[in-house]
Amino acid sequence: MSVCEKDPPVPADVSEYAEKQTTTRLDGSLDNTGGPPRTPTQTCATATVTLCKDVDTNLRLQKAAKILLKNQKPSTARAPDVATTRLDPQVEEAKKVLEKELGKCIELPESNTFASSLYHHLAPDEEIEHFLAGTDVYNSAEHRWALPKSHEGLKEERMYKPLVKLLNAIFQWFWHETNLRKAVDTHSTQLPHKEFADTNNYSRPDITIKAKGPSFQLPQDKTIGYSNMATCFEVKVTNQGWSVVKELLQLAGYARQIFIQQPNRRFVRALIITEENFRLFHFDRSGVQYTQTINIHEEAHTFVRLVLGLSSLVESDLGLDTSIKWEIQDGRKIGGTLTTRNGNNAEVEYRLAEVDPVSSSYKIRDRGVICWRVIDPKSGDIMLVKEIWRAEDRLSEDFYLEMAKGVPGVVQMISFEYNRGDTKQFRGFDGPPPSDFRNRVAVRIVLDTEGKSIEHFKSPKELLCALRDAIDGHRELSLKNALHGRITLANVVLGKPDAPPGYRGLLMGLDMAVLNKMDASNLSAEPMAITEIYQSIAEIRRVHGIHQNPLAHSYLDDLESFVYVLTRIMYGYDQTLLCQLTGQILTDNFSCSMLIAVAIVQDLFQLILHSYKLHQLMLT
Numbered sequence: 001m002s003v004c005e006k007d008p009p010v011p012a013d014v015s016e017y018a019e020k021q022t023t024t025r026l027d028g029s030l031d032n033t034g035g036p037p038r039t040p041t042q043t044c045a046t047a048t049v050t051l052c053k054d055v056d057t058n059l060r061l062q063k064a065a066k067i068l069l070k071n072q073k074p075s076t077a078r079a080p081d082v083a084t085t086r087l088d089p090q091v092e093e094a095k096k097v098l099e100k101e102l103g104k105c106i107e108l109p110e111s112n113t114f115a116s117s118l119y120h121h122l123a124p125d126e127e128i129e130h131f132l133a134g135t136d137v138y139n140s141a142e143h144r145w146a147l148p149k150s151h152e153g154l155k156e157e158r159m160y161k162p163l164v165k166l167l168n169a170i171f172q173w174f175w176h177e178t179n180l181r182k183a184v185d186t187h188s189t190q191l192p193h194k195e196f197a198d199t200n201n202y203s204r205p206d207i208t209i210k211a212k213g214p215s216f217q218l219p220q221d222k223t224i225g226y227s228n229m230a231t232c233f234e235v236k237v238t239n240q241g242w243s244v245v246k247e248l249l250q251l252a253g254y255a256r257q258i259f260i261q262q263p264n265r266r267f268v269r270a271l272i273i274t275e276e277n278f279r280l281f282h283f284d285r286s287g288v289q290y291t292q293t294i295n296i297h298e299e300a301h302t303f304v305r306l307v308l309g310l311s312s313l314v315e316s317d318l319g320l321d322t323s324i325k326w327e328i329q330d331g332r333k334i335g336g337t338l339t340t341r342n343g344n345n346a347e348v349e350y351r352l353a354e355v356d357p358v359s360s361s362y363k364i365r366d367r368g369v370i371c372w373r374v375i376d377p378k379s380g381d382i383m384l385v386k387e388i389w390r391a392e393d394r395l396s397e398d399f400y401l402e403m404a405k406g407v408p409g410v411v412q413m414i415s416f417e418y419n420r421g422d423t424k425q426f427r428g429f430d431g432p433p434p435s436d437f438r439n440r441v442a443v444r445i446v447l448d449t450e451g452k453s454i455e456h457f458k459s460p461k462e463l464l465c466a467l468r469d470a471i472d473g474h475r476e477l478s479l480k481n482a483l484h485g486r487i488t489l490a491n492v493v494l495g496k497p498d499a500p501p502g503y504r505g506l507l508m509g510l511d512m513a514v515l516n517k518m519d520a521s522n523l524s525a526e527p528m529a530i531t532e533i534y535q536s537i538a539e540i541r542r543v544h545g546i547h548q549n550p551l552a553h554s555y556l557d558d559l560e561s562f563v564y565v566l567t568r569i570m571y572g573y574d575q576t577l578l579c580q581l582t583g584q585i586l587t588d589n590f591s592c593s594m595l596i597a598v599a600i601v602q603d604l605f606q607l608i609l610h611s612y613k614l615h616q617l618m619l620t
Contacts, residue, residue: 090201095249098256102365104436105248106289106427114428115280115291116302119309119317123174128301131173137166144297150275152239156206159235159275160185164207167233170307181311182210184224187235191225194260196362205232205254209311215264215320218331226254226261228331230318231310233271247272248281248290255283256364263357263370266442267319267426269310278303284319285389285440286423287365319426324372326355338374338385340444342415350374350446353382358451359490367391367440367511371451383414384451388511389440392422396443400510403480408502409473411493414446449506452494455569463569466494466505471562473507478555481516484509485553487561488534489568533568536560 089097108114132138137146145166148158167183175181190202211230219225232254236242255268267284277293296303309317316322326336333355342348353373361368368389376383390396401413420442424433433439454470457463470492474484484491484507491509532540536557 091203091253094253098249098252098364099245101363102248102252102287105287106434106436107244108289108291110292112291112430114282114289114430115294115306116299117428119305119312122308122312122314122317123305125301127174128304131170131304132300135169135173137162137169138300143300145300147275147296150238154237154239154275156235156237156240157187159237159273160187160206163233163235163273167207167209167307167311170304171311174308175313180212180313181230183311184208184210186224186232189224191229191257192219192222193257194226203253203257205229206235207233209233211311213313213315214325214328214336215262215315215322217326217328217333219261226257229258229262230312231258231268231270233273236272236274238274238276244279244290247279248288251281252283252288252364255281256362259283259364259368260360260362262320263360264321264324265319266321266421267423269306269319271306271310278306280306282426283364284423284426285364285366285368286427286438289427324352326352338372340385340415340446341417342446348377348415350377350383350385358384369511373450374446382450384447384449386445386447386451387442388445389423389442390511392439392441394511395513395515396441397445397511397513398443400477400482400513401445403482404473404477404510407473407476407480409469409471409505409507410477411506411508412448414448416446417444420444447508449493449508450496451508453490454492454494454505454565455489455573456494457569462494462504465501467492467562467566468505469495469502470505470507471559472502473505474555474558474562477507477513478516482510483514483516483553483555484512484558485514486512487558487565489565492562492565534561534564 133140138144139146147162147166148154164183164185171181171183184207186208187204187206189204189208191204191208193199193201193203195201208224209230209232210224211228216228216230219227232251234247234251234254236247251270251272255270258268259265267282269280269282272279272281273296276296278296279291279293281288281290294302312318323339324336326333328334336352336355337349338352339347339349351374353375357370357372359369359371361370366389368387370387372385372387373382374385375381386397388397396416398413398416401411401416404410405412422439422441424437424439427433427437429437454463454466457466474487477484486509487507488509491507493506493508495503495506532543535543537560538551539553539557542551542553
C-alpha cells in the first residue's frame with residue numbers, strides 16, 4: 001500500500017488530545033476534524049516526490065526573465081583556453097593550438113614597404129654597396145649571393161653551410177666583431193622548450209643567431225638555446241612547395257619559445273629563406289603579420305638590413321625591453337634591475353628580487369601578463385611589478401585600482417606607467433591598420449604585494465582568512481559597480497605577514513574587469529580570456545554557446561569561481577600542505593568546472609544544480 005493512499009493511524013495516546021484540538025486551515029477557516037497538526041495527505045497515487053508545476057508561477061518567472069534580459073547590461077565576450085591533451089603539447093598538437101591562438105594573420109600586399117623600411121640606421125646604402133663589392137659571398141657581376149642555384153633536385157641540406165657563411169660575413173663586415181652575434185647551424189641540434197609544466201619537448205631551427213648581452217643567458221647544460229637567441233632563420237628550397245601557413249606555424253613555434261624564455265621580449269622577427277627569395281614574419285602580442293616573398297638576390301640591400309636588424313647589437317632593435325637589465329656571470333643571470341616611472345614621471349630603479357618572473361605568459365597573441373618581484377629601494381619591502389599588453393579599447397587596470405584605493409581585500413597600486421608603446425608602432429603600417437588588427441598597449445603597474453597566491457598558505461586558518469578577505473574585497477568592488485570577472489587561483493593572493501583582518505587576502509588581476517553600468521558601445525571588442533577550471537557552470541555553457549539567451553556575467557559567477565579556487569586547494573593538497581595535483585589530473589586547459597563541482601560537498605553541488613535549473617526555467 002502506498003503511503004499516499006491512506007492516512008497513518010493516530011496513536012492512542014493522542015486521541016483524547018485530538019478530540020479537543022482545533023486547527024486553522026491555510027485559508028483561515030477552522031478545522032475541528034480532530035487530531036494533531038499533520039502534513040496534508042498527498043493526492044498522488046505514489047510516494048514519488050515531484051516538483052509541483054504552478055503554471056501561474058512559471059508565467060511570472062518567464063515574464064520577469066524577459067524583462068531582465070531586456071534590461072541587463074551586456075557581457076564581454078569570453079574566449080576559452082584552447083584545449084590540449086597535456087600541458088606540454090607535442091609538435092603537431094602545438095601547431096594546431098598556435099593556429100587557433102593566432103587567429104587571422106595579416107598578409108601584407110606586395111606594395112607594402114614594411115620590410116624595406118626597417119633598420120636603415122644600421123646600414124646606409126653606400127656601406128652596403130661597399131660590402132657587396134668587397135665580399136666573396138656576393139657576385140656583383142651576376143647580382144647573386146653565393147647560394148646554390150635553384151633546380152628540381154636541390155636539397156635543403158645544401159643550403160645550410162653557404163647561408164651560415166653568408167650571415168657571418170655580414171656580421172664580420174659591419175661589426176668587425178662576431179663574438180656577440182654568430183650564425184650557427186642548428187638544424188640537427190635539439191633546443192629545449194620551456195612550458196607551464198616540466199617538459200622534454202624541443203625543436204630545431206635551421207639557423208640560430210647566438211647572442212650575448214644583458215638580456216641573454218646560456219641555457220642549462222647547453223651552449224645554445226632560446227634563452228640566448230637573437231633570432232632564427234628557417235631554410236627551405238622552392239621545390240618543396242611549402243605553403244605560407246606551414247611556414248608561419250613552424251616559425252610561430254620558435255617565436256613562442258623566444259617570448260617564453262626571454263621575458264622582456266616585445267616582438268620577435270624571423271625569416272624564411274630559400275635559394276631564390278625570403279619572407280619576413282613579425283610576431284607580437286597582437287598576432288602575426290608577414291610579407292610577400294622578396295627576391296633575395298635583387299633586393300640584396302633589404303636582405304642585408306634585415307639580417308643586421310634581426311641580429312642587432314642594440315637590444316631594442318631586437319624587440320627587447322631594455323628597462324629590464326640583468327647582470328651576467330659565466331653566461332648566467334645572477335641579478336638585475338627594473339626601471340619604471342612613478343606618478344610624477346620620475347624614474348625609479350628597483351632591484352629584482354628574483355632573476356626570473358614569478359608568472360609568465362605562454363602565448364603569443366595574448367595580454368602577455370608577466371609579473372616580477374622587486375625590492376623597494378627605500379623600505380626594502382618586496383613588491384610586485386605587473387606588465388601587461390591591454391587591448392586599446394579596454395579600460396586600463398589603473399582605472400579600477402584607483403577605484404579600489406583604500407578598499408580592504410583588494411591589492412593597492414603604488415604607481416602606474418603610461419606610454420610604454422603599442423603593437424601598432426611595431427607594424428609599420430603605410431596607412432590605417434587593417435580591420436583585422438587589434439592594437440595592444442603596454443602598461444606597467446607597481447603593486448603593494450608580494451603576489452604570492454593563496455596556494456602558498458601555511459595553515460588552514462591562513463587560507464580561509466585570506467579567502468574570506470578577498471571575497472569581501474570583491475563585494476566592496478561590486479558595490480562600486482566594478483565586476484572582477486576572472487577569479488582564479490593566481491588572482492587571490494596572500495596579504496603581508498601579520499596583516500590585520502581585511503588585508504589577510506587580496507584580490508588582484510583587475511585588467512579584465514568591467515563596469516556594471518557599461519553598455520554595448522563601451523565594451524571592448526577583445527574577448528575576455530578565461531581559465532575554465534575556475535569558471536561557473538553557467539559561464540562555461542555561455543562560452544560554448546549552449547545558452548541561446550544567456551544572462552550577462554555577474555557577481556554570482558565570480559562567487560562560484562571562489563568556490564572552485566577553494567576546491568582546487570582542498571583536493572590538491574595533502575595534510576602536509578604539499579601539492580598533490582598533477583598535470584594529467586587537473587589542468588587549467590580543460591573544462592574542469594563540472595568535474596570539480598562533483599567533488600564538492602553534496603549539498604553545495606545540489607544548490608548549484610537547483611540554481612542552474614532555475615536559471616534554465618527563466619530562459620525557457
